Amino acid sequence: MAASLNGHSNGSGHGNGSASSAGAGTADIVARAQALFDDLSFTAARAWKDAGPDRKVVGYMPIYVPREVIHAAGFLPLGILGGGDQLEVIHGDAYYQSYICRIPRSTIELGVSGRLDFVDGMLFPSICDVIRNLSGMWKTMFPNVYVRYFDVPQNYRDDIGGNYYVNELSELMHDLGTLRGRPITDEELRASIAVYNENRRLVRALYDFRAERPWQVPAAEAYLILRAGLVLPVEEHTALIREYLAAAGAEERPKRDNCRVVVTGLFCEQPPLNLIKSLELAGCYVVDDDLLLVTRWLTEDVPLEGNPLQNLALAFLHHSESTAAKYEPNLKEKGQHLVRAVKRSGAEGVIFASPSFCDPALLDRPMLQHVLKDAGIPYIAFKYAENSGQMQPIREQAGTFADSIKLWSGT
Amino acid sequence: MTTIVTPKAAPAKEVVKDDSMVKQKEMMAAHYDRLTSASETGAKVVSTFVPGNLNELIMCFDLLNNLPEVNAIQSGLRRQSGAYVLEAEKIGHSEDVCTYVKSDVGMMAKGNIGPNGKKLPNPDALLLSYTGCFTFMKWFELLREQYKCETIMLHTPYMGDGKITPNMVEYMVKQIKEEVIPKLERISGVKFDIDRLREYLKKSAKAEDDLVHVLKTAKNKPSPIDAYFGGIYYIGPIFGAFRGTEDAIDYYRFLRAECEARLAEGKGPVTPDGDMGKERYRLVVEGPPNYTNFRQFWKMFYDEGAVVVASSYTKVGGVYDLGFRHDPDKPLETLAEYCLGVYTNRSLPMRIEMLANYIDEYQADGLLINSIKSCNSFSAGQLLIMREVEKRTGKPAAFVESDLVDPRYFSAANIKNRLESYFQMIEQRRAGGRAAA
Numbered sequence: 001m002a003a004s005l006n007g008h009s010n011g012s013g014h015g016n017g018s019a020s021s022a023g024a025g026t027a028d029i030v031a032r033a034q035a036l037f038d039d040l041s042f043t044a045a046r047a048w049k050d051a052g053p054d055r056k057v058v059g060y061m062p063i064y065v066p067r068e069v070i071h072a073a074g075f076l077p078l079g080i081l082g083g084g085d086q087l088e089v090i091h092g093d094a095y096y097q098s099y100i101c102r103i104p105r106s107t108i109e110l111g112v113s114g115r116l117d118f119v120d121g122m123l124f125p126s127i128c129d130v131i132r133n134l135s136g137m138w139k140t141m142f143p144n145v146y147v148r149y150f151d152v153p154q155n156y157r158d159d160i161g162g163n164y165y166v167n168e169l170s171e172l173m174h175d176l177g178t179l180r181g182r183p184i185t186d187e188e189l190r191a192s193i194a195v196y197n198e199n200r201r202l203v204r205a206l207y208d209f210r211a212e213r214p215w216q217v218p219a220a221e222a223y224l225i226l227r228a229g230l231v232l233p234v235e236e237h238t239a240l241i242r243e244y245l246a247a248a249g250a251e252e253r254p255k256r257d258n259c260r261v262v263v264t265g266l267f268c269e270q271p272p273l274n275l276i277k278s279l280e281l282a283g284c285y286v287v288d289d290d291l292l293l294v295t296r297w298l299t300e301d302v303p304l305e306g307n308p309l310q311n312l313a314l315a316f317l318h319h320s321e322s323t324a325a326k327y328e329p330n331l332k333e334k335g336q337h338l339v340r341a342v343k344r345s346g347a348e349g350v351i352f353a354s355p356s357f358c359d360p361a362l363l364d365r366p367m368l369q370h371v372l373k374d375a376g377i378p379y380i381a382f383k384y385a386e387n388s389g390q391m392q393p394i395r396e397q398a399g400t401f402a403d404s405i406k407l408w409s410g411t
Numbered sequence: 412m413t414t415i416v417t418p419k420a421a422p423a424k425e426v427v428k429d430d431s432m433v434k435q436k437e438m439m440a441a442h443y444d445r446l447t448s449a450s451e452t453g454a455k456v457v458s459t460f461v462p463g464n465l466n467e468l469i470m471c472f473d474l475l476n477n478l479p480e481v482n483a484i485q486s487g488l489r490r491q492s493g494a495y496v497l498e499a500e501k502i503g504h505s506e507d508v509c510t511y512v513k514s515d516v517g518m519m520a521k522g523n524i525g526p527n528g529k530k531l532p533n534p535d536a537l538l539l540s541y542t543g544c545f546t547f548m549k550w551f552e553l554l555r556e557q558y559k560c561e562t563i564m565l566h567t568p569y570m571g572d573g574k575i576t577p578n579m580v581e582y583m584v585k586q587i588k589e590e591v592i593p594k595l596e597r598i599s600g601v602k603f604d605i606d607r608l609r610e611y612l613k614k615s616a617k618a619e620d621d622l623v624h625v626l627k628t629a630k631n632k633p634s635p636i637d638a639y640f641g642g643i644y645y646i647g648p649i650f651g652a653f654r655g656t657e658d659a660i661d662y663y664r665f666l667r668a669e670c671e672a673r674l675a676e677g678k679g680p681v682t683p684d685g686d687m688g689k690e691r692y693r694l695v696v697e698g699p700p701n702y703t704n705f706r707q708f709w710k711m712f713y714d715e716g717a718v719v720v721a722s723s724y725t726k727v728g729g730v731y732d733l734g735f736r737h738d739p740d741k742p743l744e745t746l747a748e749y750c751l752g753v754y755t756n757r758s759l760p761m762r763i764e765m766l767a768n769y770i771d772e773y774q775a776d777g778l779l780i781n782s783i784k785s786c787n788s789f790s791a792g793q794l795l796i797m798r799e800v801e802k803r804t805g806k807p808a809a810f811v812e813s814d815l816v817d818p819r820y821f822s823a824a825n826i827k828n829r830l831e832s833y834f835q836m837i838e839q840r841r842a843g844g845r846a847a848a
Contacts, residue, residue, distance in 0.1 A: 094794065095792075095794050095795055096791070096794065097782055097784075097790060097793075097794070097812065099507070099784045099785075099790075100787065100790065100791055104791065124571075126569070127545075128545050128787065129544060129545050129546070129787040129788040129791055130787050130791040132545070132569055132571070132791075133759055133787075133788075133791040133792040134791070134792070135571055135758070135759075136571070136758040136759025136760050136761075136762075136792060137759055137792050137795050139758070139759070139760055140759060140760055140763065140795060140799060141795070148571065148572070149569055149571025149572070149758070151568045151569055151571065153566060153582070154541060154548070154564055154566035155564060155566050155582075155586055155590065157589075157590075159585070159589075160582065160585045160586055160589060160590070161566075161582075163581075163582070163585075164568075164578060164579075164581070164582035167578040168578065171576075171578075324549070325545070327539075327541070327548055327552075327564055327566075328552070329562075329564060331555055331556070331559065331562075334552065334556070354505075356507060357507045358507075359507075359508055359509065359545060359546055359549070359787060360545065360549065362504075362505040362507055362508045363504075363505075363508050363509070363512065363546065363549035363550070363553070364549060364552075365503075365505070366502075366503045366504060366553070367552060367553060367556055369503065370556065383505075383507075
């Protein structure tokens with residue numbers, strides 16, 4: 001929204017000037033983000049690492065890790081999201097049965113093919129059994145890499161889940177300090193929290209802006225801008241979003257007669273970029289989604305005063321996104337995040353796009369659909385894989401959905 | 412002594428069962444009768460899961476323990492699960508997800524009739540022991556939506572680094588003390604008595620000793636037990652609603668004596684077709700079995716003289732053979748450590764080590780993996796497990812695929828072909844070994 005944009009127009013000036021040049025149009029900025037997206041060798045992250053003798057890179061998988069702790073060690077957090085539709089999976093398929101989703105096999109492919117040979121550590125968040133077990137596979141296959149399964153609490157009491165999580169964070173902080181050769185200080189962590197607070201504010205501003213004027217921020221562009229944040233240093237990414245928002249606000253793009261939808265289920269294995277584009281081509285403006293949740297997992301600024309680990313823990317417990325991998329203790333609250341997302345973004349319907357064989361998304365789906373039905377919100381559902389190539393059926397389904405909303409939503 | 416039991420579903424063929432199997436069947440039948448008569452007796456019911464089953468704690472509140480996984484298994488064995496799975500898919504559940512869940516959801520949709528032909532009660536509480544399987548969380552969220560009853564989360568952290576840390580235990584004990592117990596007190600109206608818990612835990616440990624003794628008889632040649640197909644019977648009481656009871660102590664004492672008698676007589680396991688013939692292959696098996704074609708699957712083994720001497724599936728409700736016992740001296744900590752240590756809560760490297768050790772300790776010819784389509788907790792990573800175990804032991808491994816309770820994923824011809832090839836491979840290795848010697 002305009003208020004959010006104005007709120008960040010005088011940001012603290014992070015960014016080292018290597019982001020897009022001042023005054024660049026959206027096309028240039030998006031082209032840079034697209035180049036980062038296309039690069040399966042992680043050239044930018046390798047270059048970052050090569051720029052200093054003590055630099056280290058720590059990879060992480062969806063959906064959430066506290067990147068602040070990695071950043072506080074002076075390391076580069078690197079989001080690993082599988083191989084997309086451009087990676088030929090040769091070795092990875094030999095590690096998985098046909099009924100397991102695609103992201104672990106293409107991630108294994110990235111590892112086995114040497115594309116991640118510069119990565120010093122890998123974090124596997126608590127999301128599902130497949131990613132959980134991948135942590136053990138990584139330990140076995142890459143014994144020289146620091147590997148941690150990063151567990152988060154499913155109990156949200158400060159003195160129970162909170163204490164547990166503070167200790168888990170503390171262990172991670174200790175481990176990364178050991179990897180660096182000297183402990184991470186609270187001051188370093190506070191500074192990193194500040195940097196990520198700013199980044200999250202910009203991400204929220206991007207989402208608000210898109211919800212307000214989706215024709216100005218095509219879903220594929222928003223995705224690429226966001227995705228760049230998984231390979232760039234956070235300061236550069238913050239600058240990139242700021243530039244994109246300025247450029248997108250300055251350009252006038254044609255407004256189509258599209259309906260407005262929230263897309264959900266995309267929180268782990270990534271949809272092909274063409275799928276995101278296809279939804280808009282089919283007549284659906286994406287006004288909210290659960291893509292790349294790590295970039296906005298914490299929904300409010302993390303306080304800078306006091307114990308930084310405690311602050312991160314409390315933010316996780318009380319101010320974080322809802323998703324299938326997270327337990328909802330209150331039956332009445334189940335699925336309400338989706339209803340709120342629809343209302344907040346002015347959406348007219350929901351598209352459930354889930355990766356094939358994704359237990360969390362697919363098991364959650366019926367419950368969310370019941371909530372939407374009760375709220376009178378229309379929805380459709382389909383499945384995809386990161387390498388899905390045939391978009392026509394999805395385009396037809398989304399197009400029919402858009403038509404039905406346009407034709408019948410008032411009746 | 413063995414007893415001839417004639418099953419209702421297959422009148423043409425007599426099924427041979429150990430006395431222990433008959434005894435267990437009676438125990439299970441009595442338990443289902445207690446459950447299905449709960450509305451008449453006024454008993455309250457809590458549903459929970461096998462991994463992380465806190466039966467001793469549940470009994471402290473006079474609650475009846477209902478295990479949806481076991482209900483799904485019963486539906487599978489009775490060939491009812493296929494229709495239940497289809498029913499769940501018809502009402503919106505994806506064909507991709509866990510069939511235990513869908514069998515349970517479908518069973519609910521079709522009236523929730525238990526194995527004794529009577530309606531299972533609606534639970535008064537769902538004790539979500541979130542241990543070793545992410546699907547459990549979604550499963551009980553789905554049940555909560557139906558039953559609208561209290562759901563108590565007990566989160567068990569995963570042993571990703573191969574160890575139980577003080578932080579994990581403290582987290583779990585605090586959940587048990589400050590969340591689980593007060594809620595169970597409120598639901599049941601029974602005040603928690605820690606000494607009562609200690610008594611149950613003492614009984615658990617006794618039965619666990621005997622179970623371990625039984626499992627370890629498979630180190631003998633020939634093995635008097637089949638530790639997978641037979642093992643599934645052996646774990647029934649202790650993984651279910653009987654751990655901590657006198658019934659369980661009696662059952663495992665009886666089972667132990669039975670196995671020792673078979674051992675003394677030099678006998679192999681009892682199969683549905685009677686005593687197994689000559690033991691030709693000794694296998695370690697990873698992964699759950701298929702339940703829809705359980706006997707057919709088992710027959711493919713015993714017809715070839717293959718006996719399973721150790722299995723991982725019989726450790727999903729507790730890894731007792733590696734030393735864990737419920738400890739009455741630290742009642743809440745022991746419940747936490749129990750949950751943390753179950754097989755599916757162990758990291759992949761721990762599982763690899765465990766299986767490789769089984770092959771050595773039980774002098775097995777190799778590892779067979781039955782990969783279950785709908786169980787990612789077990790299945791994701793099994794192909795790496797297979798390679799690593801082969802590499803470490805030098806013994807051949809094989810891989811078959813099926814499903815827990817979805818009959819669409821049981822292809823008898825495929826499995827049989829693969830097993831026959833595997834047995835040939837073992838023979839060739841042996842011949843190669845003899846030639847080298």
